[in-house]
Amino acid sequence: MGDVWAVLTNPNVVYILFVIGLWATAAAIYVPGTGFLEAAALACLVLAVAGFTRLPVNVVGVLLIVVAGVLFVVDLHVQSIGITVVGAGSLVAGSVLLFPSSEGLPSLSPWAIVVMVLLSLGFAAFLLAAAVRAQGLRRKAVPEEVIGQRGVVTAPLTPVGTVQVAGELWTAFADEPLAVGEEVEVVALDGLKVRVKRVTTTKGG
Template identity: 35%
Template sequence: MYWKQWMAVFGCGFLLAVGGAFAEDTETQQAPPSASTQSTSSGRVVVINIAGAINPVSADYTSKHIQAASDEGAALVVLQMDTPGGLDTAMRQIIKAIQASDVPVATYVAPSGSRAASAGTFITIASHVAAMAPGTNIGAAHPVNLMGGGQQDDKQGKPSPMEEKVVNDASAYIRSLAEKRGRNAYWAEKAVRQSQSISAEEAKKLGVIDLVAGSLDALLLAIDGREVKLDNGRTVTLDTKNKPIVHREMTPREQILDVISNPNVAYILMMIGMVGLYFELSNPGLILPGILGGISMILALYAMQTLPINYAGLLLILLGGILFVVELNVPTFGLLTAGGTVSLLLGSIMLIDSDDPAMQISKTVLIPTFVVSVLVTAGAVWLATRSAGLKAVSGQEALVGEHGTAYSRLNPKGRVMVHGEVWQAVCDGTINKGEPVVVEALDGLTVRVKKSG
């Protein structure tokens, strides 16, 4: 009976659901006050930290707090950003939130050493105020880094028609954003078409950003009194000097979702899920591998909704897992195991459909995870196959082939002693008391024996 396993799985699911509801409730309680409390909360500077790849989780987090700051009448929203890029859909969601905001939004690429690459370039240019810290850089916004693909049409390196369409669309988009904010549209288009990247000082000189500031306080002091035109047509004079600063951090739920949306983490979770489910299917009743494998696989599938997944690669990985399971029931002397290994390898390589390094699985993660998963799974297949051919060492079947002595004369029935136990026995012919015997078969509580040697 496997009802205990199902109860354990449902129990874990219930705990996850309760935890998610609690996280949502906590998130609601921690949310900024509504517009009805403007008299006590208006005039603050809201800082939203964007660190890492732009994905649906970070986009939802950013959009939510931009809207909340707008509702509460904040003086300014600052997106403190350090990103290597991300998904086009997530980037556009943040830009739409900036454009719909009734509060000015400033993007600040900081601290020193940070970057606003790919999707970060679009967000910076789309902001009402664009600033960078010394030692930062911006650019490299070619759309293959945003949408994946980028296959070339021939050996001369000519772009495919699809890539050309994507590049033209991205170029027009970033040019329109730059022109709307009065920034250098010519360089913005070159950042898309030629993947150009420049330092903070060059960006200021070329009119890509508004200013270079060494710290958040310096930024707020520098833009105090600046007039900013919002997308609703209203002109706002920034009043940021000596304003209280409020940092909006991700809730624990958002942090967890953001972590598992990392391609490396998603891949590791998927492999753990496959190995765990494999052990549970091959050895029903272990329970723990099934629970861990199920939870890991569900988290991995959620993460894949936020990533540019190549479904052919995903199917190859699932096929590899199926081949390993089939090998247990249909021994093929390692052929199915070899096929499963090749399928897993090809699927792992093809899984992420993006040329953006921020959205790819690192080789330092892919290779060790793949090797460990294959070794564990193949080892389990080998042990299962080997154990299937071993002689039983317990139970009634273990008596077959065992040696004993005739406890009484068999003609043809009598009794024998095997393993210190007396058994009713039958033989062909006659066996005298005390003669050595060997067990040939077992029929209920009677053993069939013959003379040994």
């Protein structure tokens, strides 16, 4: 346990955990119900907060990085270059301000900031491209084509998860928990989400 605490006094490690935790949270919001993303986000953010308690932290820096994460999530739905630019600026400013420089105390490496900002922008571009592609597919599908179609659960519905219908992945929800591999039928559309129910098969007598 002492080794863990020692690592968490390194501002570079704490910063990386914090940014990864925010991105895992954003990914979990975009693709809910995987379990892995939620667990990764929770673990990284808990460790980062633990590190914050052992280091001199600028609250403004923390808030700016959180704002950057929120803006990137909003951008997945709005898809505006302006939001992307503001989010990137907020991330850079927050990273620079996060750990105030003090003599005798470890400081955040500029290289850590550069690497994490570039990786964050790359990850944001990846999620944004996936969102644009998914919305393009949704626009092609009219309710009459989707409702009534059957598919398979690919991420557990508890109650929100992911299903594959007609070769496309959809964020889905149901009135009951559904496990991976269960067959479902689309009963309604709710924006970019589908409401599904379990397909029950009856044996002929």
